[in-house]
Amino acid sequence: MLLFLDVDGTLLPFGSARPYPSYETRFAAPSAAAGHPLLNRIDPALGARLTALDCELVWATTWMDDANVCVAPWLGLPALPLVDWPDEDELSAPLHWKTRPLVAWADGRPFVWVDDEITGADRTWAAAHHPAPALLHRVDHRHGLTDADFAVIEEWLGRNRARP
Template sequence: MNTLVFLDIDGVLNPWAAQVCPPGYTEHRWRARKAWLSSAHGPALLALAERVDVELVWASSWAGDANVLAGKAIGLPPLRAVTFAGPHADTGPEWKFAAVGRFAYGRPLVWFDDDFDLRPGARERFLRRRDQPTLLVPVDPAVGLTQEHLDAVAG
């Protein structure tokens, strides 16, 4: 089975912590959301998926909005998405780890997110439970996803 690559939006594709909209990004506004997104991310992620045979998956609180807003804006086709237990299930003590673990059961994974260090205990429990290759790739929410992050996956 191919590796799953989990994508967060805020902090990874949307560098929300930057002081201003970074070069190469465009501000997008929808009724309930705003994001700075780079149209270069879609093609770069698709190229990664093809080059190293991975499946891209949303792991974001954007839920159904991930495909219709962010994904569409950067040129991604609809992706499968992790379902969290409720609208704020990604803020609890186990954060996103339980849902991602269930989704990826038995498969290797790579996960891009900006919040791994906020819950070190949950992160360590998640890593101990995994018996498949697992790479957690921290992303600076002021910078967002870079080519260096993608290169780390492509190895």
């Protein structure tokens, strides 16, 4: 099972009217973190929670290599594979521009995609074009991944691991 992981709005919350907590990491803070002043909004405990999901974590973010340079060490994660986004001139509206590349990257494998920009159009398109189970789970960008999000993901993973 794959888990495609966005950063902005998923791990790194933004857009709330309330102040965000500021975290310190017990892991070796990357020197590159100084270039990303909002990194301390990411709860380092999310790393262990993501690892406990027991699936292949893949960066699905515009952070590209910075996800492995800054975010992975902050979370105590190893370097993860990352989706290399194709250069496309035309937008795939109403689909999110990540939808087609993620389905292609999954290559028929079951996957979870967590992002703050997923819509019903993305879910419908993935269901019609991807032969394996897929959970496209929208996260509230104001809060990032929450206990409720993890409950949905864990339930889906458990149900779909049981399938032959």
